[in-house]
Amino acid sequence: MLEVGMKAPDFTLLNQNGEEVSLKDYRGKKVILYFYPKDNTPGCTKQACGFAENYPHFQEKGAVVLGVSKDSVKSHKKFEEKYNLPFTILSDPQLEAIQAYDVWKEKNMYGKKVMGVVRTTYLINEEGIIEKAFGKVKAADNPLQMLNEL
Numbered sequence: 243m244l245e246v247g248m249k250a251p252d253f254t255l256l257n258q259n260g261e262e263v264s265l266k267d268y269r270g271k272k273v274i275l276y277f278y279p280k281d282n283t284p285g286c287t288k289q290a291c292g293f294a295e296n297y298p299h300f301q302e303k304g305a306v307v308l309g310v311s312k313d314s315v316k317s318h319k320k321f322e323e324k325y326n327l328p329f330t331i332l333s334d335p336q337l338e339a340i341q342a343y344d345v346w347k348e349k350n351m352y353g354k355k356v357m358g359v360v361r362t363t364y365l366i367n368e369e370g371i372i373e374k375a376f377g378k379v380k381a382a383d384n385p386l387q388m389l390n391e392l
Contacts, residue, residue, distance in 0.1 A: 258318035272305040281321035285381035292385030
């Protein structure tokens with residue numbers, strides 16, 4: 243995981259509409275940057291829906307939410323539409339941001355070692371500095387946890 247106090251690595255990825263989005267586009271706002279393993283899985287859906295339900299509260303506090311996984315733009319679009327997600331989800335099939343934020347790790351899946359995204363959330367301040375970093379977060383609890391951190 244990246245250290246609190248570090249400058250958050252910039253990246254440019256495609257959102258669920260196929261448009262380029264860079265972290266630097268959000269300078270001047272607090273950013274909740276969360277990495278999740280896969281669209282439409284139970285934990286990831288709970289987490290995304292929690293951020294969606296609380297999105298007006300994040301906006302009131304001047305924060306934006308960005309979700310990142312290695313799923314395709316097409317997968318993200320379906321995920322967004324199915325659950326009416328009001329925030330940006332970014333496609334990182336090349337693992338550009340996923341590796342820059344040190345969330346691509348060896349995991350144990352049904353007794354087998356596999357590489358995958360470890361559910362991780364960063365709070366980045368208005369100047370692009372990592373203020374908080376949470377690894378191995380609980381999907382259902384993460385949205386309220388992050389709201390309380392703002």
